[in-house]
């Protein structure tokens with residue numbers, strides 16, 4: 001069986017936010033790598049981290065730093081309090097084949113928990129909830145202070161469309177300024193959440209519009225590093241997006257999830273509520289497309305003469321997957337789904353990197 005989750009998928013997001021992570025195990029001795037990894041002007045012990053999503057507050061961040069993950073992304077925050085989609089927010093899904101770009105929007109069935117991490121795939125749909133800035137600003141500060149020596153935290157942010165005060169592009173800049181004000185060392189802009197129903201989820205596919213946002217954010221935060229979190233795209237489109245964003249960014253993270261229509265075996269929509277037939281698939285079933293994304297971004301970086309960092313994300317379930325992602329040229333190997341269940345994965349990867 002897979003280990004018990006640190007994130008309890010049978011409980012609501014609020015329960016997990018308020019009471020998680022559900023971890024009673026020991027914390028490992030730190031594995032110190034002989035060669036540090038550069039992250040802009042800082043250094044980290046290892047290129048091993050957790051992407052935006054599974055770590056919604058400072059308690060989660062502190063736990064994962066103590067588990068040995070050296071680069072953590074604080075789950076996306078917004079300029080206002082924002083509700084979460086109703087539970088359940090995660091379901092296990094079948095993995096009869098690896099999913100690629102051409103599969104987007106197709107159908108997938110749920111399943112019971114798999115026997116091992118290698119076959120763990122889920123759908124996740126939260127809608128990017130946020131506590132108000134009055135809460136997250138203090139909590140981001142606290143989370144930052146839990147980083148050990150040679151560890152680094154990035155703050156994930158999202159602009160919200162439809163506000164009276166500002167349009168979405170300005171809102172991205174506004175949230176980034178608040179993140180900077182509370183001490184963040186880098187921000188990651190979520191251009192690719194498939195679980196919002198208001199258009200923010202497809203920003204990443206639009207070279208001009210995405211670059212407009214990166215520009216506004218860069219102007220707001222000055223020399224603080226800016227990362228864009230994007231999804232898989234065909235090579236030329238991906239190159240156009242990165243090329244337009246290039247003057248304003250210091251990192252590219254991806255992929256996010258692959259959007260699919262998820263049902264139970266009897267045809268019932270797997271996640272309750274309007275607009276939630278389609279949700280984001282992550283875990284083992286997106287490993288190959290994520291590996292391809294890393295290879296493409298490495299090539300694009302070379303072709304464009306860029307010097308941004310690459311946060312290889314998607315389908316890293318075991319130590320060998322992380323090594324393969326780093327060998328493909330990612331500067332960092334980030335695991336979301338796997339880290340929700342496997343508390344020891346960072347250490348397993350670091351031991352492999354040592355050997």
Ligand SMILES: Cc1cc2nc3c(=O)[nH]c(=O)nc-3n(C[C@H](O)[C@H](O)[C@H](O)COP(=O)(O)O)c2cc1C
Pocket residue numbers: 051052053054075076124126128156190193229254255256257282283284286313314315316334335336337338
């Ligand atoms: C529970 C959960 C919540 C997530 N929330 C976010 C989010 O708020 N922002 C974001 O950019 N990505 C989010 N993601 C996507 C992950 O960062 C990652 O891109 C995706 O899960 C693929 O990696 P994985 O296969 O290792 O899980 C979330 C993923 C999971 C599993």
